[in-house]
Amino acid sequence: MGFVVSPDALAEDPHFYLDCISCHQGNQNAADKAAAHKGMIKRPSDQPETSCGQCHEAISKTYTLALHYTAAGMKNGVAPRFNAAEKKLFDQKVFEQSCRSCHASCGDCHVQSPVVSGINSGLLDGHRFVKADESKTCALCHGGRVWPEFTGDYTGVPDVHYRKGMTCTDCHSGDQFHGTSGAASGRKDVANRPSCTDCHDIATMGKDSTQETHATHLEHVSCSACHVTSEYRQCSNCHEGSGATAKPGLVLGKSPRNPKELTTLRLIPTVRDTFKHAGVTMSNYDSLPNYWDAVPHNLAKRTDRTRDCNACHVEGAHYLQTSDLPEGLSLKNLELVP
Numbered sequence: 001m002g003f004v005v006s007p008d009a010l011a012e013d014p015h016f017y018l019d020c021i022s023c024h025q026g027n028q029n030a031a032d033k034a035a036a037h038k039g040m041i042k043r044p045s046d047q048p049e050t051s052c053g054q055c056h057e058a059i060s061k062t063y064t065l066a067l068h069y070t071a072a073g074m075k076n077g078v079a080p081r082f083n084a085a086e087k088k089l090f091d092q093k094v095f096e097q098s099c100r101s102c103h104a105s106c107g108d109c110h111v112q113s114p115v116v117s118g119i120n121s122g123l124l125d126g127h128r129f130v131k132a133d134e135s136k137t138c139a140l141c142h143g144g145r146v147w148p149e150f151t152g153d154y155t156g157v158p159d160v161h162y163r164k165g166m167t168c169t170d171c172h173s174g175d176q177f178h179g180t181s182g183a184a185s186g187r188k189d190v191a192n193r194p195s196c197t198d199c200h201d202i203a204t205m206g207k208d209s210t211q212e213t214h215a216t217h218l219e220h221v222s223c224s225a226c227h228v229t230s231e232y233r234q235c236s237n238c239h240e241g242s243g244a245t246a247k248p249g250l251v252l253g254k255s256p257r258n259p260k261e262l263t264t265l266r267l268i269p270t271v272r273d274t275f276k277h278a279g280v281t282m283s284n285y286d287s288l289p290n291y292w293d294a295v296p297h298n299l300a301k302r303t304d305r306t307r308d309c310n311a312c313h314v315e316g317a318h319y320l321q322t323s324d325l326p327e328g329l330s331l332k333n334l335e336l337v338p
Contacts, residue, residue, distance in 0.1 A: 025041050045108075068177060071099050081285050103328070149233070175293075222255070228264055251327040254335065304317070
């Protein structure tokens with residue numbers, strides 16, 4: 001027992017006021033391993049309301065509605081491409097078999113590292129319950145883009161907030177992770193998601209010319225469009241699809257959620273035959289674009305666009321061009337070209 005749970009942990013961590021079977025079940029009175037492990041639950045927090053919810057009732061109830069647990073954003077994000085019959089096929093043969101495997105239980109963040117492609121790095125701290133350890137929890141699931149951008153692994157220069165000592169939880173609150181009383185259909189529907197203006201009052205910050213610039217661009221240009229420092233990784237760098245490959249780049253275009261706003265876009269690699277193996281042909285494929293608004297996590301006060309207005313207003317630097325659109329993707333992409 002000491003190999004997994006140290007005597008210090010037993011004495012210090014209040015979770016060990018309970019015994020093992022309180023969460024994992026099994027038979028603590030059995031004399032041999034097989035009998036003791038009969039009925040044991042390996043990952044009790046997969047069902048938060050009957051495990052962690054014994055003590056954390058309010059959190060467990062809302063967490064079953066949170067996006068980290070439901071993975072609903074993956075399903076709802078692509079659903080408009082399907083007709084009714086295709087939605088049923090997708091839910092059964094793709095979402096439940098693949099997408100749902102990425103959902104995180106309480107223990108994936110607070111006890112052991114998350115399972116990614118069937119592999120994890122084990123317990124975070126000898127089975128102690130850890131409140132937050134972004135480098136082992138957030139980074140493992142969000143390590144394809146967000147964490148390496150934030151820490152500077154891709155660019156060599158970390159995000160300005162990271163250089164100031166900030167981590168994920170300084171912007172993303174526990175309420176956002178744990179969910180609220182309503183089920184969110186996607187990340188953009190999360191009411192308390194972080195915003196730059198939570199900390200930065202753009203009406204008063206900086207010198208007069210800065211305030212004027214912010215006022216002029218307000219509601220027309222996103223913060224990231226000006227303050228992203230360099231090229232960033234596209235989704236298709238990891239999730240490749242025929243006709244949707246990409247290389248790191250800075251792409252500015254109209255937001256698909258708000259055509260009046262210029263923002264940073266990422267290429268989503270859902271090609272027309274992505275789900276063909278499951279019998280889903282995506283009869284409404286052209287109802288959604290392949291480029292979606294996303295905030296890269298590598299920001300700075302000064303960039304080539306904040307230093308020189310000509311970068312955007314004369315050169316049109318980094319603007320999405322019709323010639324850049326990968327062949328065969330959604331016709332909806334044309335609407336995002338500035």
